[in-house]
Amino acid sequence: MADCGEGIGVGTVAQPTDRGPPVIRTIAMPADTNPAGDIFGGWLMAQMDLAAGNVAARRARGRCATIAVDAITFHHPVFVGDEVSLYAWLLKVGRSSLRIQVEVWRRERASEATMKVTEATFTFVAIGDDRRPRLVPPEDPGL
Numbered sequence: 001m002a003d004c005g006e007g008i009g010v011g012t013v014a015q016p017t018d019r020g021p022p023v024i025r026t027i028a029m030p031a032d033t034n035p036a037g038d039i040f041g042g043w044l045m046a047q048m049d050l051a052a053g054n055v056a057a058r059r060a061r062g063r064c065a066t067i068a069v070d071a072i073t074f075h076h077p078v079f080v081g082d083e084v085s086l087y088a089w090l091l092k093v094g095r096s097s098l099r100i101q102v103e104v105w106r107r108e109r110a111s112e113a114t115m116k117v118t119e120a121t122f123t124f125v126a127i128g129d130d131r132r133p134r135l136v137p138p139e140d141p142g143l
Helices: 041-060
Strands: 024-027 064-074 083-093 097-107 114-126
Touching (some): 041 114, 083 114
Antiparallel strands (some): 024 083, 064 114
């Protein structure tokens, strides 16, 4: 798990500092809501898939496809206007697959209070131009 640091306010903690900057940072907008007016979980899942896919494609140096999402857990809701930060990092690289952990954090628009709202593990497979699995190349120490 990421280092969550010291609390900023009641029930809140600092965003992770040991995973680098967020892969994606965006604002939750009214078009992203469900019928109840909260941010739609499917929108959050799509953002998570984009963040994980970015990490997978960079490591695999090419096209990757999502093949599984494990253990997605929604801890707290996201509201219109919240800043949403997505952190993603590699857990494991196999012959053609990559497992990536994603955490989503929200910051209230008029505050510095943050909290982790959801997390999941994504599995991708590296694919070639023929859309068939391909080997993940060795890690490039220069990157």
